[in-house]
Amino acid sequence: MTLSRRGFLCGTTALVVAPPVWATGGDVPFSHDTVVTLARELSGQPHSPRAEVPKAWRDLSYEAYRHYWFRTADALWSGTDRPYEVDFFLPGLYFPRPVTIHEVTGGTARALPFDLTLFDRTDEAADLPVDDTLGYSGFRLRTELTTPGIKNEFCVFQGASYFRALGMAQVYGLSARGLALHTADERGEEFPEFTQFWIEAPAPGQRVIVVHALLESPSVTGAYRFAITPGPACVMEVEATLFPREDLTHVGLGPLTSMFLYDETNRTRFDDFRPAVHDSDGLMIWNGAGEVLWRPLANPTRLQVSSFLDDSPRGFGLMQRARELEDFADLEALYHARPGLWVEPKGDWGKGAVTLVEIPADKEIYDNIVAYWRPAEPIQAGTETKISYRLTWGATAPVETGLPSVVNTRMGARETGGRIVTVDFEAHDLLDEGPEGIEAVIHSPHVTPSPGVIQRNPATGGLRVAFNFDPGERELVELRAQLFKDGQPASEVWLYRWTA
Numbered sequence: 001m002t003l004s005r006r007g008f009l010c011g012t013t014a015l016v017v018a019p020p021v022w023a024t025g026g027d028v029p030f031s032h033d034t035v036v037t038l039a040r041e042l043s044g045q046p047h048s049p050r051a052e053v054p055k056a057w058r059d060l061s062y063e064a065y066r067h068y069w070f071r072t073a074d075a076l077w078s079g080t081d082r083p084y085e086v087d088f089f090l091p092g093l094y095f096p097r098p099v100t101i102h103e104v105t106g107g108t109a110r111a112l113p114f115d116l117t118l119f120d121r122t123d124e125a126a127d128l129p130v131d132d133t134l135g136y137s138g139f140r141l142r143t144e145l146t147t148p149g150i151k152n153e154f155c156v157f158q159g160a161s162y163f164r165a166l167g168m169a170q171v172y173g174l175s176a177r178g179l180a181l182h183t184a185d186e187r188g189e190e191f192p193e194f195t196q197f198w199i200e201a202p203a204p205g206q207r208v209i210v211v212h213a214l215l216e217s218p219s220v221t222g223a224y225r226f227a228i229t230p231g232p233a234c235v236m237e238v239e240a241t242l243f244p245r246e247d248l249t250h251v252g253l254g255p256l257t258s259m260f261l262y263d264e265t266n267r268t269r270f271d272d273f274r275p276a277v278h279d280s281d282g283l284m285i286w287n288g289a290g291e292v293l294w295r296p297l298a299n300p301t302r303l304q305v306s307s308f309l310d311d312s313p314r315g316f317g318l319m320q321r322a323r324e325l326e327d328f329a330d331l332e333a334l335y336h337a338r339p340g341l342w343v344e345p346k347g348d349w350g351k352g353a354v355t356l357v358e359i360p361a362d363k364e365i366y367d368n369i370v371a372y373w374r375p376a377e378p379i380q381a382g383t384e385t386k387i388s389y390r391l392t393w394g395a396t397a398p399v400e401t402g403l404p405s406v407v408n409t410r411m412g413a414r415e416t417g418g419r420i421v422t423v424d425f426e427a428h429d430l431l432d433e434g435p436e437g438i439e440a441v442i443h444s445p446h447v448t449p450s451p452g453v454i455q456r457n458p459a460t461g462g463l464r465v466a467f468n469f470d471p472g473e474r475e476l477v478e479l480r481a482q483l484f485k486d487g488q489p490a491s492e493v494w495l496y497r498w499t500a
Contacts, residue, residue: 030102030109030198035212035223036241040384042214043221043243050097050195051133056126057092065093067125074118075142076103081204084143085151088112088136089158090119092128098135102198104212109198112136139197141209143230154230160191161215162257165234165393166339173258173279173338174318176391178215178224178240180252180372184305184357192217194224220244233394234339240387248379252355252372254343254389258318260297261364264410265496269299274329277364279338280318282406283371284397284492285354288312292492294406297369300358300499307353307374316354317342317397318371321407333364339393343373346388351376404428404483404491407460411498418470423481423494427461430490431483438490440465442481446474452481475500 052058068090072078076086091098102109114134138158142151145168155165161178181190198212208229215222220242227237242248258280262270270277278297285293287310295306297318319340322328328335352375361368379385392398408424425431431438440452442465449469457464463483471477477498483491 027108027110029107030104031107032212032223032225032239034109035196035198035214035225039214039221039223039241039243042216043245047216047218047245052096053091053098053133053135054129054131056128057090057134058096060092060126062093064126065090067122068119069121070140071118071120072142076112076199077201082202083204083206084141084202084209086199087140087142087153088118089138089140090116091134091137095137095159097193098133098137099194100196101136101139102196103201104198105201139199141228141230143209145230154234155228157194157197157211157213161194161213165228165230165236165391167231167233167394169337170339170393170395171334171337173320173335174341174369175257175367176341177252177255177257178213179217179220179222179242180255180370181217181219181248182250183252183255183355183370183372184303184359185250190217190219192220192222215240219246220248233392233398235398236391236393238389238391242379242385242387244379244381244383244385246381250374251379252370252374253349253387254316254345254391255370255372256318256341256343257367258297258369258371259361259364259367260299260358260369261361262299263296263322264408265296266299266411268412275326276322276328276335277330277333278320278322278335280320280340280369281322282319283316283354283356284319284342285310285316286314286399286401287354288314290314292401292403293495294492295356295495295497296406296409298358298497298499299361299368301360302499303360304358304497304499306356306358306497308356309351309353311351312348313345313352313354313373315342315344315397315399316371316373317392318369319397320395321405323395340395340397342392342394342397342399344390344392344398345373346390349373349375349387401492403489404431404462406492406494407462409494409496414468418468419498420466420468421479421496422464422466424457424460424464425462425483425491430485431463435463437485438463439484440467440481441484442467442479444469444477444479446477447471449479454483469498471498471500 070087141155157163164175194213196214200210211226213224225239261277263276283295357370359368404425435454452465479496481494
């Protein structure tokens with residue numbers, strides 16, 4: 001199911017100018033430079049709120065919204081030899097302001113008019129007013145993935161600047177965004193919106209589908225281009241040109257949003273039949289110095305922000321490493337089949353920090369995890385900033401680091417006081433000889449951890465490191481562990497922030 005109570009945020013800071021030529025319905029020449037020019041021109045104008053759809057649409061309940069659904073037989077390009085089809089979503093509920101969607105064919109753009117007759121409805125569906133304020137709230141892309149003749153969905157753009165995708169045999173989980181502004185900031189977060197889309201009609205046999213988007217908010221405008229290739233993993237080549245209206249002092253590039261409720265580090269806080277509930281279980285970073293970091297996610301009792309300083313990062317992502325059904329025992333949510341999302345910067349992103357925001361949550365309907373790259377220097381108002389990166393939605397990070405990965409972290413109280421921690425590393429050539437010759441280096445700036453005990457874990461085939469620490473009266477303890485062999489790193493770096 002594409003729509004969920006958790007998966008979407010209603011952007012409250014969207015803006016608009018007088019309707020551009022793209023909203024008139026006429027056919028006009030188009031290229032990506034068209035979107036760049038439009039974003040540049042808009043950045044020099046004051047913003048004003050876009051028109052909302054009628055109140056009856058905005059007041060729809062979650063169940064009432066679901067009484068309508070798009071008829072896929074009438075999708076854009078249905079019945080043609082084009083390899084993709086496009087479905088549309090209604091406005092209302094979480095989406096009070098519609099977007100404008102264009103089809104691009106042969107270098108010409110045509111705005112697609114809103115058409116309620118493309119939607120089927122149940123007998124209980126309310127009769128809703130139709131006027132000129134209506135438009136679609138987003139769209140879904142479908143193509144053949146596993147079965148010839150069957151076009152399965154693999155990507156959705158809907159709500160603020162949010163979008164999500166999946167690889168083969170996966171279900172929707174975490175989301176990406178075009179841009180993050182003031183996340184977890186005392187000034188309050190600003191949610192830029194994609195207000196217009198241009199979808200290029202693919203030629204027969206074309207594997208890549210291209211989507212352009214105009215981003216707007218009170219602080220910035222932007223032109224985005226997504227070249228999307230579905231498959232075992234869905235890969236997106238993203239190009240963005242930003243035009244700040246004001247200095248962007250707290251901006252997040254390549255932002256990711258996910259959900260983490262509990263796992264074997266905080267299981268005792270939740271009375272639930274499932275052993276774990278999360279879309280992602282860790283933040284992976286491959287920093288500019290070549291160090292590979294794994295930070296298991298947490299659901300803290302107070303908001304916490306972690307910054308991993310870096311220069312020219314190789315990549316980062318929110319990953320889901322728990323891949324067995326029994327890791328979650330959930331036959332409906334299928335958390336084991338949720339994709340991870342890896343961000344690979346193109347070019348030199350310079351100095352900054354991979355930033356992780358963890359927000360307290362008591363239910364799985366809330367997206368409480370955010371990760372993004374925060375540049376060290378503000379992006380100045382009046383400038384034109386180009387960024388590009390690759391997004392890979394798949395089961396694993398699409399990189400070969402050469403080091404064993406962490407596959408699980410467990411934590412609990414010791415009968416004699418303090419906490420015990422176990423960290424499992426995957427089976428790997430570097431660890432084939434077993435614990436002999438392997439050293440566990442464990443460090444904390446706050447406490448003195450016990451020496452690590454290394455054992456072979458017959459269930460994983462890899463090695464487990466177990467140690468304990470006593471936080472005493474401390475509210476926070478930072479921990480770091482890594483395996484070494486002959487003085488050289490023999491695993492990625494495990495990091496953890498324990499909080500009382």
